[in-house]
Amino acid sequence: MHIPDGYLSPATCAVATVAALPVWAVALRRVKRQLQSRLVPLLAVVSAFCFVVMMFNLPIPGGTTAHAVGMGLAAILLGPWAASLAISIALLIQALFFGDGGITTFGANCLNMAIVGSFVAAGVYRLLAGRAPLLARRRVVAAAVAGYAGINMAAFLAACEFGLQPLLFHDAAGTPLYAPYPFSVALPAMMLAHLTLAGAAEAVIAGGVVAYLQRANPALLEAPLLGGAPRRVSLRALWIGVGGMMVCSPLGLLAAGMAWGEWRVEDLQNPQMRQQIAAVSGHLAPPPHPPAGLERLAGLWHAPLPDYAPAFLHNATVGYAASAVMGGGLVILLTAALTALLAARKSA
Template identity: 55%
Template sequence: MHIPDGYLSPQTSAVFTVAMVPMWWQSARRVRRVVKSRYVPLLALGAAFSFVIMMFNVPIPDGTTAHAVGGGLIAILLGPWAGCVAVSIALLIQALFFGDGGVLVFPANAFNMAVVLPFVAYGVYRLLSRNAALTSRRRIVAGAVGAYVGLNAAALAAAVEFGLQPDLFHRADGMPLYAPFHLAQTIPAMMLAHLVVAGVVEAILTAGVVAYLQRANVPLLRINAPDVPLTDAEVRRRPVSPVKAGLATLVIFAVVSPLGLLAPGGAFGEDAPEDLDLAKYHLSAVPTGLAKYTDFWGHTLLPGYGNGGAWQYILSAVVGMAVIAALVAALAWGLRRLRGGEVEARDLDEPERVADGQETLSK
């Protein structure tokens, strides 16, 4: 789902930039509750989790691969605005340091995975869970369905962006200038991968974490749902520290991240120009715009996460998580300095009342 540079026209990228700037600005405003409180580590963990989980490529029957994003889970725990910030940070680090997704098209990738995914996932989750108790199985199902629908909505958005390029931007003879895929090709290819495989992975991942937190740390589920009823039996349990558990999970994911290399092939629409099957798409040559912009950003630290080496893949995961932590800390510091210490009610996705066990969140 990571669109590389050259596959979207500069005009398309400009449109998404104009659309995303106010979204990022509003997201920064709305997460002031997070960055001015003990929840900063959770935002950093969310961004790092999204970064690492996107390194795990899952094989698709057509020979390509796809991956989960984790944006729905972050939205459920911290709110969709925090999900937008966390996933945007992960995507930015992937583009700048590892060449996973383009820099020019970063706003488009952010729109798909940091806006469409978390907001759709959160909306479906809220619709299905309604006022069910935080420990209800209904919330597990709602989280799974929300994550599944959110990821597929993001995939559909990317498919449409790809598929419109040949019709909107082409030479006089009809040859495409950028992505050569038409809607009849992009929608089936993208939706097969995400409806059948990646969406299922996203759903299982989200449901598993929600189910675990229902047993181990219900107050963490209550950060973004303070008015939801909570069963007495769960309140009396000793919560597990989310920061410690999250760090342990990230370490495990980083160590096993080379498993993502086992999936053969690449994701649809992410081929380098030299790997593009010209005959398959009835092309006589690589589209000129694609060839021109594909190497726009040539300053990646570890291109392709080290180009296939297991230890380089692990190093990429560690470096990415470290940079994300530093960036989130810098963002939190900057917003505190810019906005002052007060948190206004309008900045919150929900009223900030995390009762019964809130103190455990800082452990």
């Protein structure tokens, strides 16, 4: 679901970014008001969790992959505003350092996964959980459904963005300039992956962690941090969990193939890859030549650690795990820097 550079037109990217900006602004103001609460360390651990969980690729029948995002759990623990910020931080580090998602498409990826996904998940959770007691099983079910709904709405938006491109942006001959597949291909391709395994994974994560916290640390579930919850609670178990996920992250390498719509320019030119792309795209082959706009924008940014494979580490497993540690560390540093900046502005 990480849309690369070149798959969306500059106009689409601009609209998505403009839509995301006010959400980021409100989220930052809300975080600024809660700097002395449990929000700051929880924001860091949730952001790191989302970064790492997105590295666990899942094999989708047909030869593609997908992944959970953690948006359901983030929305439950932080509330939708802070969750939007936490996931956006993770997406920024992924795009800048690992080439997972584009620079031009950063706003669109955040709109889909960080913002819309979080708000949908939060809304579904509140609707289904209602006034149920904190330790009620109903809250576990609500969390699972919330995660499932959030990731599928994010996937639906991404599919719409893909499908709009050939309809609105093409040359005089009708050849797509950016993402080449229409709605009739993009929607089923994206939704199949997320209505099945990716959605199930998101549901299991949200429901499973909520069930665990009900037993081990129910204070974290008392109220999403919308108005501030000043009482500090232990996050030790969450940090240990994130560390364990970093160690296990190479399991994400077991899924063969790549996510639909994340092909490189050279993949669109490779005869064998073209066959694989057609097989997962309604047996419709991509254009004989890479779309001009896609080819122009695809090389806009060269990440220093592309595909979570540091060049200085020659073992893929070690490199992937090291990327999880480095990426998680960068997420924590960026969160700390952001909150320090907000604290300085607040005291000024």
